[in-house]
Amino acid sequence: MLYPEMSADIRSDTSATSREVMIRAAVSGFELDISSSLPGYIFALIDVYRDGKEEFERFLPSGPIDPAESQSHGIEPDYSAIPTSEITASLEFQSGRVQFHMNDSIDETRYPTTASLDPTFPDPLPSAIDSDVFRLPNVSVWLQYHATPALYKVSRTSTDAPASRLTFNAIIHSSQNTIRPSLLPFVSEVTRHVETRLADDSTSSPPPPRPSITSSPVMGRESSPAPMGSMEMIFTLRIDQSNLDFTCLPDVNVNAGLHWKSGGFVIRVAPDAREISAVGSIEGISMSLRHGYLVDDCVNASARGLAFAVTYSQLSEDGRIVNAVSAVIDTEIIGSVRFGRLQDILCFGAVWLDRIPVFEGTKSSAPSSPVLAPVAGQASRAFITSVLIQVESLQLDVDLGQAITKLILDLRPIILRSRLTDEFVEISVISQLVKLDAVRAISGHIALPNLSFETIRRRGSGKGIQRTLLELSIKTGHLNASINYEGKRILLFKYVPASMT
Numbered sequence: 001m002l003y004p005e006m007s008a009d010i011r012s013d014t015s016a017t018s019r020e021v022m023i024r025a026a027v028s029g030f031e032l033d034i035s036s037s038l039p040g041y042i043f044a045l046i047d048v049y050r051d052g053k054e055e056f057e058r059f060l061p062s063g064p065i066d067p068a069e070s071q072s073h074g075i076e077p078d079y080s081a082i083p084t085s086e087i088t089a090s091l092e093f094q095s096g097r098v099q100f101h102m103n104d105s106i107d108e109t110r111y112p113t114t115a116s117l118d119p120t121f122p123d124p125l126p127s128a129i130d131s132d133v134f135r136l137p138n139v140s141v142w143l144q145y146h147a148t149p150a151l152y153k154v155s156r157t158s159t160d161a162p163a164s165r166l167t168f169n170a171i172i173h174s175s176q177n178t179i180r181p182s183l184l185p186f187v188s189e190v191t192r193h194v195e196t197r198l199a200d201d202s203t204s205s206p207p208p209p210r211p212s213i214t215s216s217p218v219m220g221r222e223s224s225p226a227p228m229g230s231m232e233m234i235f236t237l238r239i240d241q242s243n244l245d246f247t248c249l250p251d252v253n254v255n256a257g258l259h260w261k262s263g264g265f266v267i268r269v270a271p272d273a274r275e276i277s278a279v280g281s282i283e284g285i286s287m288s289l290r291h292g293y294l295v296d297d298c299v300n301a302s303a304r305g306l307a308f309a310v311t312y313s314q315l316s317e318d319g320r321i322v323n324a325v326s327a328v329i330d331t332e333i334i335g336s337v338r339f340g341r342l343q344d345i346l347c348f349g350a351v352w353l354d355r356i357p358v359f360e361g362t363k364s365s366a367p368s369s370p371v372l373a374p375v376a377g378q379a380s381r382a383f384i385t386s387v388l389i390q391v392e393s394l395q396l397d398v399d400l401g402q403a404i405t406k407l408i409l410d411l412r413p414i415i416l417r418s419r420l421t422d423e424f425v426e427i428s429v430i431s432q433l434v435k436l437d438a439v440r441a442i443s444g445h446i447a448l449p450n451l452s453f454e455t456i457r458r459r460g461s462g463k464g465i466q467r468t469l470l471e472l473s474i475k476t477g478h479l480n481a482s483i484n485y486e487g488k489r490i491l492l493f494k495y496v497p498a499s500m501t
Helices: 036-058 066-074 074-081 150-153 183-203 339-351
Strands: 007-012 016-030 030-035 084-094 096-101 133-137 139-146 164-172 175-179 229-240 241-249 254-260 263-270 275-291 299-317 320-340 381-399 406-421 424-439 444-463 463-475 477-486 487-495
Touching: 036 183, 074 183, 133 175, 275 339, 320 339, 320 477, 339 381
Parallel strands: 016 084, 030 096, 164 229, 175 241, 320 381
Antiparallel strands: 007 016, 084 139, 096 133, 139 164, 229 263, 241 254, 254 275, 263 275, 275 299, 299 320, 381 406, 406 424, 424 444, 444 463, 444 477, 477 487
């Protein structure tokens, strides 16, 4: 057994205007046992927080601060004397593991409860014979937080007040784990607890509003509390080479793997601007599926040079609040499928895919009175999603057997655009070259250049009738096709557009 070890060094320097805290820590031998009943305790903590917050808000004065009155009562000088905090931390997580247990798989007598808490740490920890173990990789974290001066938070006398900034950098070093199907009952139990809680929340009535205590003349607040300032958060994550394997044992000797070469992400959150952006790049990511006694994979796919950018923003257009999501992806994809080993694919689907719990959420009941129009003074909301996927090349090999054929699909490049709103859905696919070759008993080729596919579905209503209009457009260049069977040509097709004749 590994006993956890932790070393920490904390240093604090305080001056008249600032307070700097520097933390350096290292942890090794970390072990965590998680029961499937954990969501119940998490929801209990959330309930305690909500109840405490409601009780605390009853005694808080509400309303903005009058600058002149706050100066007369000496509020601003008190806040200006508060030093600005700045925290710098360097953390290193060297080793550890997480064990997942069902409710009845943990010996509760070996763990003290809150009613009878023993000061000594229970030793030893439960064995991992009846549990699933996930070995945590080495993690290095660097964190820096610079707060907004307290004076700007309450007075709001300056519109260009500096925002608080939180910078979080993390590196996940190389790791390797194997996941077993015995983990699925744990996930199912956790999902059931969450669904039950959400169903209870949806059926319960909201608590009645509590009266608030009016503010005293000294504080000079009358209505709603002022916002506590803004914070800019930047998260960076780098993941080194990692392997995650999914085994179907003991049911069948079929293994699937997800292999990660290297990659990183950057996420920026600006609450005041109501914008979240994420960019990232992955040097190489691949997945494979094969039988344990074979060397060749029955399914293999890899993406090289994967780069993406996702942005969420909230804008205001024509009196409406527009939630916009845009995604841009650029990569190269190579894959292969062997239908001669179709049974391996079906076995993996039966063991893993068919048993993964699906989170259904809560089914809201129909309202007693339908909402016909937004409430006066409340802006309507709209949601816009834009997706741009550019694939430099896509190569897919489909092996249908030695006696049938092998298909080789080659597309380059491919541009997929999609725009989804409340009024219409637009999808377009453009490819400069679509080429399909066949070898073995059935052979031949199909070449289709300058392929353009576009579809638009519009929604509208008139005279109390909901109408949907679908527009479809397909354009292509000249087409050449030839199919042979055992060396004999059985089909020859050639198409030339009228504009090219």
